[in-house]
Structures are given as structure tokens and as C-alpha cells.
Amino acid sequence: MLSYQHAYHAGNLADVHKHALLAWMLDYLTQKPKPLTYIETHAGRGLYDLGGAEAVKTGEAAAGIARLRGAFAPDHPYARALSAIAIAHGAQAYPGSPLIAATLLRDIDSLHLAELHPAEHAALSAVPWPRKVQIHRQDGFEMAQALCPPTPRRGLMLIDPSYEVKDDYARLPKTLQQIHRKWNVGILCLWYPILTSGAHQDMLARLTAAFPGALRHEVGFPPVREGHRMTGSGLFVVNPPYGLDHESETLGKVFKTLD
Template sequence: MNYRHAYHAGNFADVLKHCVLIALIEALQAKPKPLCYLDTHAGAGRYDLSGEAARKTAEADAGIGRLRALHGRLPLLDRYLDLVAAEGADHYPGSPRIAARLLRADDAAQLCELLPEEAAKLRALFREDRRIHVHERDGYAAMKALLPPTQKRGLVLIDPPFEEQIDEYARIQTALDTALTRWPSGVYAVWYPIKLGRELHPFRRWLRGCAAKTVLDIELLTRPDTVPQRLNGAGIAVLNPPWRLDATLHPLLRLLATQLAADGERGTARLNWLKTEDGTAA
């Protein structure tokens, strides 16, 4: 595996993922009981936007770079921008860093990263935080070992590199089948890339039939999903989403579709219930 997130940190897909992550954690924290956050592909946790990798692609310029001046527009966006600003002007927080800043004193995090170099950075970042546990191991296998958590409540973020698209979806589905059996009440968020929209049909069919009680699919396109050679959008499927997550995200998605659209393109966003409380599949 050669993927390094440093090349893509702060891009539009990160913006979507991290805004949804904040909304999920805050919704779970509406109840006082502690929660556990499990990240299956945690990465390094923090990225230098002035570094060679980030400047080579300049993807952050079309992501977080377009949003910094919008503080005050929406409460959820403000919280995201504040968390990014807390890292300093030249750095961007990965999902583990954002989650760690939101977790309460009695919450916990299990961070999995297979690449030794990235795992070492993750350990260094959280070496003084006793709530955070770093595992240098395969995240899918860790789901089986670490679920259900002792806290009995929480969120699993599955955010793989998708270097092999078809195989990655198969691994996700297998891992979720096991996880939903072991921890059926858990909240699971699966990030996925969008190139050709029709290629997602099999995964969405699986989501409609999976063991989760409800499934909310969140999609952001910065250009039409018709060219397979480029990243046209990103999505997050949330299994067992917290109450009113869709209402929380709706105004934000409209804003992101407008602000993050590729130059000369029209961005679009949607929230789609693939499975509802009554068992209906959309």
C-alpha cells in the first residue's frame, strides 16, 4: 500500500468527512454516558499543508482554503473551522485529531494504522493523552477484536485508501457484517470516493440489505460523476445514524456544494435514506 494522505489533506473530501464526523460525535455526546471512537484507517493524525506533498497537489486550496472566510455562516461549519484553526495556519487535523479534541474526559479512542511510519506519528501526537490508544494493525481485523467497546456506545469510522476499489468494498462489507453482529447498536460511518456514480450501485444495494436498522447516505459532488479518471465527489454512508443527523447536515451540504464545486462546474449534494426505521429500503 503506497497511499499517503498528506497529498490530499484538507481537500473537499476531507471537509465533508470531518464535518460529518463532528456532527456524529456531538450527536452521540447529547447523552452523558461515555463513548468510544474507533478509526480503522487513522493515518498520521496531523498534516503539514506547507509541506512538499500537500503543495504538490494543492488540493487543500480547493477544500479548506475556500471555507476559511465563511466563519459565522453555520454553527457546524464554525466548529469545523475552529478545530482546523486550532492546528495553526499551516497544518490540517486528520480524523483522529478532530475526534480527540471533541472527546470528553471519560470518552476513549482506538486508532488503527497499518503503516509503521504513520502509526509512529500517531503515537507521537497522542503520547500524553491517556484516552487515546494507537494500534499498528489492520483496521478491519481490529473491528472484530475491539468491538463491542467497553463503553457500549460510540462510533466507528471506516476511511480506507480505496487503492483497489472493488476489493475494498468487499472488505468493508465483510467487516461490517461481523461488526453489526457483535455490536448491532454501534454507529458506523463509511467514507467512499465517487468517480463513476454507477459503480456505487452494488455497494448501495448491500447497504439497503445490511443488518443496520437505518442507513443514511451522504453525497457531495464537485463535478458530474461521469469521468472515471478523477475524483468527482465523495460520500459517507452512516449506519444507525443518530437522531436528526440529516437535519443537522442539510444546510451544511447545500453550502459545501456551492463553495467547493470545481471551477466552471455546478456542485451537488444529497441526503438519501437507504434504510428507515420501518425496514423500508429506498
């Protein structure tokens, strides 16, 4: 199934949660002068227009980044990335995680992005990237398995499927274990939605059993519209960098202001 398009959801509260912590982790990693590898399994189109018909239709960006942009200090890595992208692409531009990574990482770092959806892949390829990236039109899980262990071995992988395919919930614990066996030093960051159906709960129980030292961080928020099934956002991070627990707690306080 390849019907999911993130343009309807870009800049929503789940994006703010995911992107703020991703930006912090990338900034932490770049404080050492050693190269790193960034891998993203489900990249999307990379750059979104919050003034476009899709974003306006759902109102998710208005309830998300439009409300919380001011909660981040100007020197926060997420705020720095948003500012740089607004300067480059306009005030209504919102970056997907690939463009956040390309903005914060350095020329010595390697970026691998996978996107299978034909239209999303075409849009991703057309982004005026600020640095070199390698874009793969293939299943993201297959790319991750093929690349690991990457060179450089130091780095981070973001796994952010749409969860349109319900098998993803069952597939992910085993997939993360396979990747970890190949790349035991890599930071593996899995995003998941918190749904009223509880579809994520069995997956998380299996992940927690497999990775007892992982960091799990969740935020809750009001449904963006009546009947919307997502009421929160979660990140499960294997090999979390030092200080991520404190940064997560700080971000959690920002989300509590939404109550």
C-alpha cells in the same frame, strides 16, 4: 499494498464533507454525560501541514478547506475543532479525523486508532495528543472485529479505507454486517469516494439491502485537476443519530455553492 499517504489529499473537499459530519456526530454524542467509545480503522497520520510540499503539489486543500472554511459558523463543531488545532499547531495545521475526535471528545471517552502503514503509524504515534488515545499498528478491520462490542458500548466507528485495494469494495458490506452483529448499538460510519468508474456502486447496493434504515449522504464537486477520477464524497451511516439527516442537507447546500 501500503503506498497510500493522505498528506497529498488532506483538507480536500472529501475531507471537509467527512470531517464536518463526523464533528457534528461527536458533538451530538457528547451532549449526554455518558462515556462513549470512538474507533477508527484507518487513522492515517492524524495531523497534516497544508503548507507542506505534498499538499501544495496537488492543490486539493486550496480547492477544499481553504474555500469552505468560512462556510461554517464559529460555533459549529468542525469550526471549533479547526480553531483549537490551529491554536495548538499553527495556522497551516489540518487535523485528520483522529485528531478531530480527540479534540472534541472528553476524558471519560475511549479512543482506539488503527494504522498499518509504518510511516503513517510512526507519525500518528508522534502527534501531541490532547488526551489519551490507544494506537494499534494492525489491520483496521481486524482491530474492529477484536474490539467489538467495545466498552463503553455507546459510541461511533469511522471506517475510512484508502480503497487502494479493490477488494475493499467487496469486503466492506460483509465486514459492516459482522461488526453490526457484535455492536448493534454503535454508529457505524463508512466513507467512500464517488468515482467516474462507478466502482462504489455495487458496494452501496449491497449495503443498502443489508441496512435499509441507514443514512446515505453524498456531495458532488468538480475534479480537482484534469483526469482526476473522484467527483464526489459519500458517507453511509448505520444507526444515524437524530438530526444527522438535517445537518447533511445543510452541508449539501454548502457544497452546491461550488457549482
